[in-house]
Amino acid sequence: MRRPWEEQQLSDLLTVRDLVVQVPGRAAKIIDGISFSLAAGQTLGLVGESxxxxxxxxxxIAKALPRAVAQTGGTITLANDGRGSGKRKDPTIAMIFQDPTSSLNPVHTIGYYLESSLSRHQGLRGNDARLEAMRLLERVGIDQAKSRLRSYPHQFSGGMNQRVMIAHALAAKPALLIADEPTTALDVTTQAQILHLLEELRAETGMALLIVSHDLGVIARLADRAAVMYCGKIVETAPVVDLLERAAHPYARALIDCMPTIDPDDLEPPVPIPGSVPLLENLPAGCYYHPRCPRASARCTASFPGPASVGPLHEAWCYHPVSA
Ligand SMILES: Nc1ncnc2c1ncn2[C@@H]1O[C@H](COP(=O)(O)OP(=O)(O)OP(=O)(O)O)[C@@H](O)[C@H]1O
Ligand SMILES: [Mg+2]
Known part of the structure; x- marks a missing residue:
């Protein structure tokens, strides 16, 4: 069944339905039946504890699961956006990772890294590839691009390497960019620059963005919608402003209460969430959050709740959602 907020987006680029990911042969579900969709030009933020x-x-989604892990259920559909080249019109997905420096191969120069992607995705070779690599580096804010192409990742700062990864992703002209904790390893100034860059690129290229962060501030800045995950399930999804102002799932509320603030009028210290995330092999019966939840009742220990509508395009998988 399509959810109300899924219904409205007829031009979805990415549709994930009932996705299940497991280590084959083991009962535990790493991802347990999640569904969401994303239209071109939109940003979805995924949040939740480690x-x-x-x-x-x-x-x-990027078809890059670790070797030991497999998709064992559900579907991931990418709509044809007509941007692909040749006979294949599948939209391209590019991904950037949390730790830029260790994600880049230390034996290759930045130039090699970018030019090989340009060759693969755009068929550019030789001087054409070099000129485009320089243009991409300049686009992501790295100056003296010509000489930088001869540098190795260890000669760049973490922020510069993250820009290189973004340039590499752009070389694929992606319809969907997946950014998994793209700023976690960076200082706050560089973090702000990278977020600004992602915002600019999204506006310029019309790509969809799936951004992962445990930092709700990052999600608030970039995302249109957010989905809160807990133990492999989505437990709340909402337009990002609604989530921050009217989170309904006690877990989402608790995550927001954990956020540090620098507001001098709000001197309340962040409140840690009691307990810890259960192991996948040892999930509690009923709602997985109930052992940590101040609102839990007997019902919560019996069965996992279905989605409850708590506002426009706003759902929480909870028997006792917090009202605004
Ligand atoms: N290679 C692997 N083989 C089997 N299980 C794995 C593997 N990598 C991760 N897992 C398990 O998958 C679950 C989800 O991990 P995942 O890396 O998606 O979490 P995450 O939400 O991205 O956390 P973090 O915020 O720390 O990055 C975890 O319980 C983890 O133990
Ligand atoms: Mg992660």
Whole structure:
């Protein structure tokens, strides 16, 4: 069944339905039946504590799951956006990772890295590839591009390497860019620059963006919608402003209460969430969050809740959603 917020987007680029990801042969589900969709030009933010399955969702969409892990259920559909080249018109997906420096191959120059992607995706060779690589580096804010092409990743700062990864992703002219914690390894100034760059590129190219962060500030800045994940399930999804102002799932509320603030009028210290994320092999019966939840009732221990509509395009998988 399509959810109300899924219904409105007839021009979806990416549609994920009931996705299940597991280590084959094991009962535990790393991703347990999640569904969402994303239209061209839109940004969806995935949030949640460490280990809740944000990266695995990205890898499944990018067809880059680790060797031991497989998609065992559900569908991931990419609509033809007509941008592909040759006979294949499938939209291209590019992905950037959390730790830029260790994601780049240390034995290749930045030039080699960019030019090989330009050759693969755009058929550019020799001087044409070099000129386009320089243009891409300049586009992501790296000056002296000509000499930088001869540099190796270890000669760049983390922020510069993240820009290189973004340039590499752009070489594929992606219809969908997946950014998995793209700023976590960076200082706040560089983080702000990278977020600004992503905003500009999205506006310029019309690409869709799937951004993962455990930092709700990053999601608030970039995303149109957000989905909160817990133990492989989506437990709340909403337009990002609604999520921040009217989170309904106690877990989403707790995540927001954990956010540090620099507002001098708000001196409340961040409130940690009690307990810890259960192991996938040892999930509690009922709602997975109930052992940590102050609102849990007997019902929550019996069965996992279905989605409850708590506002326009806003759903929470909770028997006792917090009202505004
Ligand atoms: N290679 C692997 N083989 C089997 N299970 C894995 C593998 N990598 C991760 N997992 C499991 O998959 C689950 C989801 O991991 P994932 O990396 O998607 O979490 P995450 O939400 O991205 O966390 P973080 O915020 O720390 O990046 C975790 O329980 C983890 O133990
Ligand atoms: Mg991750």
């Amino acid at each position: 280990g809740c399955g944000k990266s695995m969702t990205c890898y499944a």
